[in-house]
Amino acid sequence: MAKKIFQTGSEKISLDEFVDYVRHEVDFSDQESILEASGALHKLYNNRSFIANHINCTLRSNDLEKRNFYAGQAIILHSEKAFMVRAVAWLPESQNQTKKHFEKDINAYGLAHDHAFNLLTIGYHGSGYKTDFFEYDREKVSGHIGEKVEIRFLEKTQLGFGEILFMRESKDIHIQYPPEELSISLNLMSQSLSQSRNMEQFLFDVEKSTIVGYPHFGVSNSTSLIDLAGTIADENTLDLLQFLAIKHSDPRTRLHAFKALYRHLGESVIEETRKDTHRLVNEAAMRYEFKP
Amino acid sequence: MVTEGGGISCPLINLVVQMTQLNRHEQETLLAFPLLKDLPGLKSQDERDAFLLRLYESGFVCAFTNFVLHKMLEDHTFFPFGSEGVFIVMGGPNQGLIIRSFSPSPKTLEGTTILHSQSNDVSMVLVSKESISFTNYTYDYDTGLSVYENFKRQSLDEGALVRLDQGKLIRIQANRDVGDYSAITKSAVFLAVTTKTDCKYTFAFDKETRLPLQTIDATNHDTRIEYISRVFAALQFKEAVPEMLKLLSSSSASGRWRLARDILSLDNETGKEVIRDLAKNDFDDQVRSVAKRSLALLGLEVKHG
Numbered sequence: 001m002a003k004k005i006f007q008t009g010s011e012k013i014s015l016d017e018f019v020d021y022v023r024h025e026v027d028f029s030d031q032e033s034i035l036e037a038s039g040a041l042h043k044l045y046n047n048r049s050f051i052a053n054h055i056n057c058t059l060r061s062n063d064l065e066k067r068n069f070y071a072g073q074a075i076i077l078h079s080e081k082a083f084m085v086r087a088v089a090w091l092p093e094s095q096n097q098t099k100k101h102f103e104k105d106i107n108a109y110g111l112a113h114d115h116a117f118n119l120l121t122i123g124y125h126g127s128g129y130k131t132d133f134f135e136y137d138r139e140k141v142s143g144h145i146g147e148k149v150e151i152r153f154l155e156k157t158q159l160g161f162g163e164i165l166f167m168r169e170s171k172d173i174h175i176q177y178p179p180e181e182l183s184i185s186l187n188l189m190s191q192s193l194s195q196s197r198n199m200e201q202f203l204f205d206v207e208k209s210t211i212v213g214y215p216h217f218g219v220s221n222s223t224s225l226i227d228l229a230g231t232i233a234d235e236n237t238l239d240l241l242q243f244l245a246i247k248h249s250d251p252r253t254r255l256h257a258f259k260a261l262y263r264h265l266g267e268s269v270i271e272e273t274r275k276d277t278h279r280l281v282n283e284a285a286m287r288y289e290f291k292p
Numbered sequence: 293m294v295t296e297g298g299g300i301s302c303p304l305i306n307l308v309v310q311m312t313q314l315n316r317h318e319q320e321t322l323l324a325f326p327l328l329k330d331l332p333g334l335k336s337q338d339e340r341d342a343f344l345l346r347l348y349e350s351g352f353v354c355a356f357t358n359f360v361l362h363k364m365l366e367d368h369t370f371f372p373f374g375s376e377g378v379f380i381v382m383g384g385p386n387q388g389l390i391i392r393s394f395s396p397s398p399k400t401l402e403g404t405t406i407l408h409s410q411s412n413d414v415s416m417v418l419v420s421k422e423s424i425s426f427t428n429y430t431y432d433y434d435t436g437l438s439v440y441e442n443f444k445r446q447s448l449d450e451g452a453l454v455r456l457d458q459g460k461l462i463r464i465q466a467n468r469d470v471g472d473y474s475a476i477t478k479s480a481v482f483l484a485v486t487t488k489t490d491c492k493y494t495f496a497f498d499k500e501t502r503l504p505l506q507t508i509d510a511t512n513h514d515t516r517i518e519y520i521s522r523v524f525a526a527l528q529f530k531e532a533v534p535e536m537l538k539l540l541s542s543s544s545a546s547g548r549w550r551l552a553r554d555i556l557s558l559d560n561e562t563g564k565e566v567i568r569d570l571a572k573n574d575f576d577d578q579v580r581s582v583a584k585r586s587l588a589l590l591g592l593e594v595k596h597g
Contacts, residue, residue: 072515
């Protein structure tokens with residue numbers, strides 16, 4: 001299950017030392033190895049000035065937006081191919097009616113979701129966001145909207161000051177609620193490593209045990225471009241879509257490529273789609289979801 | 293070749309200079325589509341529109357889409373640059389060249405269909421073959437008023453039906469037009485040029501009542517400034533005050549007020565000066581008003597003269 005980890009000690013390290021440790025000691029394909037980084041993460045947490053110093057230096061060098069495609073609340077402290085170190089500010093519920101919904105959206109409060117990455121996080125400042133944890137079995141899920149999923153409630157908890165939580169990739173589902181006061185979490189997260197790695201994230205309705213959507217980034221960027229390609233395709237596009245439909249590692253990407261091809265090639269595509277080994281794809285063909 | 297300004301212009305040198313200022317995605321795009329090098333130099337809306345039509349007629353959208361699909365095939369962890377339905381070719385969503393696709397799925401906010409105003413002027417050419425229509429609403433933004441005053445007085449007009457055929461260009465104006473693309477023909481694809489404006493907020497409107505629901509920062513930058521300001525204050529990081537003072541000139545109205553409050557919590561004297569300055573000089577009347585009230589609470593007066 002999602003783990004809460006308690007570390008003690010007052011030793012502190014710099015961001016560079018933490019990055020160096022992670023780069024050389026952590027194997028991101030092994031969750032135990034990531035968990036072992038909790039000691040180093042706690043030492044970084046003991047460094048009470050590095051986040052503010054980092055932001056201040058970023059402002060001085062006019063680098064505020066460089067390489068940061070997250071919304072305003074996330075501050076990237078370090079990023080490389082295998083992992084990212086990030087600080088996230090969590091606002092209490094806004095009293096400002098004109099911005100309330102916007103701030104709720106930014107922090108995804110109340111939204112049940114999983115992560116396509118392993119996440120080790122520590123409460124760096126404040127009383128911390130509250131969160132409900134659930135888990136599901138990714139292997140049993142095909143991933144279509146409306147799909148019933150066995151979701152098991154784990155616990156209600158809070159990312160308190162100095163406390164560490166570990167959230168497992170494509171396993172833990174959580175819902176965050178606003179903290180009582182502004183809180184900051186410090187994250188170590190794995191990044192995309194290989195083409196075989198699962199990249200999908202889901203949004204859930206935990207009361208109805210159902211997948212209700214996908215986040216509007218990542219795989220959704222690819223699938224919406226493929227939908228667009230299906231609208232304006234030339235011969236080269238159709239070739240590329242055929243390759244994507246057969247070879248791409250992500251099933252939702254393949255499904256959208258098949259659907260885009262169906263618009264041009266018709267029934268023959270459905271037969272090919274049925275041969276796909278992933279349920280998300282072949283079951284869509286069985287249900288004849290391709291029909292307009 | 294000698295340019296009008298007397299300098300020496302060489303397309304290759306220009307390209308090299310331009311490349312050094314671009315991110316990796318833009319560099320790769322420019323290498324694949326050298327004709328895009330002209331984009332940053334286009335000054336007027338008419339020039340940008342003519343460029344947009346030339347690009348469209350050259351079959352650019354399909355070629356660029358194929359280029360990105362090819363990248364997805366080469367690297368399965370590569371995602372198109374932008375966000376769902378907005379694909380960035382050059383620049384960013386607030387200033388640059390983008391491809392937009394619309395489908396008839398309304399965005400909802402707690403069950404309400406919401407419509408968004410534009411933070412920038414946009415010219416769009418319809419690329420997809422099917423003719424489309426959508427309703428365009430307008431509202432009366434008064435640049436002399438604060439964002440809060442504008443918010444209180446806004447409502448959309450009754451809307452007008454816009455019909456577009458393939459290859460036709462339409463201009464959507466910041467602080468005025470609100471397109472309802474939720475009822476658009478399925479999968480309408482546009483090539484668009486967005487132009488930076490000083491509009492710090494967009495408004496979200498309720499489609500049914502046509503009344504404003506909320507303001508949204510036009511860019512991540514403004515949101516980030518507010519968060520950063522709060523983080524500095526929460527961590528009591530006094531060394532940040534000089535940089536926070538600089539941010540006052542680049543932030544939105546709510547960002548300036550946030551910075552003022554947080555500077556006050558870090559450095560009382562500097563904070564009071566900032567609030568005095570906002571009370572007297574801020575161009576947003578709501579910020580001036582809030583600053584004046586705060587000065588009164590602090591037992592201070594606005595300095596005149």
